[in-house]
Amino acid sequence: MFKNKLVNIMLIILMTLxxxxxITLVLYYQSAKAEVSSKKPTIDDIIALSVDTNEITTNLLTNDYVRVAFKIQVDNSKAKKELEKRDFQVRNIIIRELSGMRASDFAGPLGIERLEELIKVKINEYMQDGVVVSVYTTGFVLQ
Structure with missing residues (x-):
């Protein structure tokens, strides 16, 4: 490069530094973004991005009946608007899933957790502008 060895060494050291x-700046900014994205939402955020279903009453496979209500949390405001428009599809998903279940499927908290997860997966199949983050059971009566 240059005829002077000292200038070559200085340039190599400057380029290395x-x-x-x-690299340090890039890693720092990526870790800062990861901390912001992993921050848990506040209760106000959850309520702002949630949609309540009306109470749904339907028969189960065992001729018992169940009355349920859910609060469905999505990841952004566009998804909330879409979910509000898809209310009839959400009700349809819930009724279809409940009609194939037995009263014994709801034994213990795991039964309700499975139902919530199943509803979440089924609704996400329809969603286009976001995803369902959580489904909360806000009312449950089994007779």
């Missing part, structure tokens, strides 16, 4: 500084 610049490269290390650049």
């Amino acid at each position: 610049t490269l290390i500084g650049g």
